[in-house]
Amino acid sequence: MYILGIDTSSMVATAAVISPEKLLAEYIVNNKKNHSEKMMQVVDRVLQDSGISLEDLDAVAVARGPGSFTGIRIGMACAEGIAHALGKPMVGVNTLDGLAYNLMGESSFICPVVDAQRQEVYESIYCWEDGRLQRLWEYEVVKAADLVERLLTLAKRVVILGDGVPVLTKALNEKEQKEPAIQDRIAIAHPAFAMPRASSVAAVALNEYAQGRFDTCYTIKPFYIRRSHAEEKWEEKHGRARTGRCDN
Structure with missing residues (x-):
C-alpha cells in the first residue's frame, strides 16, 4: 500500500x-x-x-x-x-492533526498552532496514549494571549509547534515578564519538527x-x-x- x-x-x-x-x-x-x-x-x-x-x-x-x-x-x-x-x-x-503527528511519542501535551492573522492562531491540544494520538479539545481559532492563559491551566508541560509559534511567542514573552516560571511549562519544538x-x-x-x-x-x-x-x-x-x- x-x-x-x-x-x-x-x-x-x-x-x-x-x-x-x-x-x-x-x-x-x-x-x-x-x-x-x-x-x-x-x-x-x-x-x-x-x-x-x-x-x-x-x-x-x-x-x-x-x-x-x-x-x-x-x-x-x-x-x-x-x-x-x-x-x-x-x-x-x-x-x-498532521502537525501533532510530527511529535510522535511525545510525553508532554502537544499544541500545534497555525497563524490565523490578527494575533490569532488555529489550534487544538493532543497527547499520545498507548501509541495513539488523542485530540483533547475542538479545533479553534483564538487570540494568542488567550491561548497562553489556557495552556498554563493544563496539568503538565505543553510543546507548541507550527507557523503560529512566532505569534504565540510574542504573547509568551509578555506573560513571561510577569511570570518567569512559565518557560518550564510551555516549550517550543525544535524547528526541524515544527514545520x-x-x-x-x-x-x-x-x-x-x-x-x-x-x-x-x-x-x-x-x-x-x-x-x-x-x-x-x-x-x-x-x-x-x-x-x-x-x-x-
Missing part, C-alpha cells in the same frame, strides 16, 4: 510517499510561497525517488486546513486532480484509510474554521445572509 501526502496549507510546500512499513521519499520547500508553480514538480520528484508510479498509489492524502486559504486550495486542487485522473480515493487530514510534513499527513491518512474513512475527489472538502478576511469585510458591508456561503 502506498499513500501520497500533500501539504501546502502554509508557507511550506511538501509531498511524501509512505507505505505501512516505511517513508519512501519526502520533499520539503520552505523558502518561497509559490506553491502553484512548484507542487506538481515536487510530487513528480517524490514519486521518482520512491521508485513508484502514480498508478501504484492506493490513496492521495492532503492537508485540508486550517491555514492559508490560497495554500489550502492549491493543495486540494493538486490532490483532487491526481485522484480524479487515477480514480483513487482521497483522505483529507486536518492540518493541526508541516507531508509524511505526517500521509501517516494520519494511512490510519484513516485502513479504517475505511476516506473520500473521493467529489466529496472531500476544505476545513477553514472561519471565513477569509475578504469575505468577512464583504459581509460587514452587504450582510451575512446574502453571501450564499455555508460553513464546512
Whole structure:
C-alpha cells in the first residue's frame, strides 16, 4: 500500500510517499510561497525517488486546513486532480492533526498552532496514549494571549509547534515578564519538527484509510474554521445572509 501526502496549507510546500512499513521519499520547500508553480514538480520528484508510479498509489492524502486559504486550495486542487485522473480515493487530514503527528511519542501535551492573522492562531491540544494520538479539545481559532492563559491551566508541560509559534511567542514573552516560571511549562519544538510534513499527513491518512474513512475527489472538502478576511469585510458591508456561503 502506498499513500501520497500533500501539504501546502502554509508557507511550506511538501509531498511524501509512505507505505505501512516505511517513508519512501519526502520533499520539503520552505523558502518561497509559490506553491502553484512548484507542487506538481515536487510530487513528480517524490514519486521518482520512491521508485513508484502514480498508478501504484492506493490513496492521495492532503492537508485540508486550517491555514492559508490560497495554500489550502492549491493543495486540494493538486490532490483532487491526481485522484480524479487515477480514480483513487482521497483522505483529507486536518492540518493541526498532521502537525501533532510530527511529535510522535511525545510525553508532554502537544499544541500545534497555525497563524490565523490578527494575533490569532488555529489550534487544538493532543497527547499520545498507548501509541495513539488523542485530540483533547475542538479545533479553534483564538487570540494568542488567550491561548497562553489556557495552556498554563493544563496539568503538565505543553510543546507548541507550527507557523503560529512566532505569534504565540510574542504573547509568551509578555506573560513571561510577569511570570518567569512559565518557560518550564510551555516549550517550543525544535524547528526541524515544527514545520508541516507531508509524511505526517500521509501517516494520519494511512490510519484513516485502513479504517475505511476516506473520500473521493467529489466529496472531500476544505476545513477553514472561519471565513477569509475578504469575505468577512464583504459581509460587514452587504450582510451575512446574502453571501450564499455555508460553513464546512
